[in-house]
Amino acid sequence: MDVNGDGNLDLLSGSYSRQDRDMAGLFQVLYGGKDGTFRRAAALNGSDGHPLILPAGRAESDVIDKICTRPFACDLDGDGKLDLVAGNFRGTFGFFKGEGGGKFGPEATWLQAGGGPMGVEMHGDPFLVDWDKDGDLDLLSGSAQGGVFLFTNTGSKTAPAFGARQTLLEPAGHRGGDGQARFGDSHCTAPASDTRVWAADVDGDGKLDLLVGDTITLYFVAEGVDEATAKAKDAEWQKKQQAHMGTYPQDGDQVAQAKWQEEWRKLNKERGAFVKEEMTGFVWLLRQK
Secondary structure, eight states: OOSSSSSSOOEEEOOSOOSSSSSOOOOEEEOBOTTSOBOOOEEOBOTTSSBOOOOOSSOTTOGGGTSSOEEEEEOTTSSSSOEEEEEOSSSBEEEEOEEETTEEOSOOEEOEETTEEOBOSSOOOOEEEOTTSSSSOEEEEOOTTOOEEEEOBOSOSSSOOBOOOEEEEOOGGGSOOOOOOOOSSTTOOSOOEEEEEEEEOTTSSSSOEEEEEEEEEEEEEOTTOOHHHHHHHHHHHHHHHHHHHTTOOOSOOHHHHHHHHHHHHHHHHHHTTTEEEEEEOOEEEEOOO
């Protein structure tokens, strides 16, 4: 994306939170040069010279509106200037109006949809595209719980307005399962949690397809253990884990809490004798029919 309009591609990113002051996810930009290189990352400032920061939507102390930012640059209101739409930890979407030349208004407003705040269930990741081919930009997003969601622009190219959230792909937890331990990845047939979305006509049939990234923890039988034994031992371990979770000291006793944490670490290490785990992710292609 050419953020500052100099003809060179730039890299735009959000961040979880700055570390030197109050919690707030800055927007970072790496400005590109003609030779394909990029300058060092710098905070993206508003037209007032200060870093762009999403506001606290409910109370100033409620930081989840301001952290884990995920920006998307596009001309949402059709005035020929790039705007900034940003997701956050809560799952709502902030809008910074573009002023041209890579500058943005310093104050964000929250996008509305269907008569209320536009949002998903935590970790909104906006992608704007003309999904329904009516000439204006619609909003797609994944979420922490998974799934793919669509907010159709019911307004126009120059006066956007959004309808209620539609579900294009159900979150992984809503698709059911038998509750049994599964090893390997052969059971992975659809995106899991922490989904991120990109839309493109991948197969050239004139229809937008979805590329969906996810996060998943895979489990494998430990070396020297057969699958039946691993399942049986893991079922016992799950019971021990649930029992231990119910014993966390709630009275603020730090010594007792430290002891609980140590027992928790030992319990997790114990599981490694029969089950190994690996956190990974996939990119799924969902072709539009």
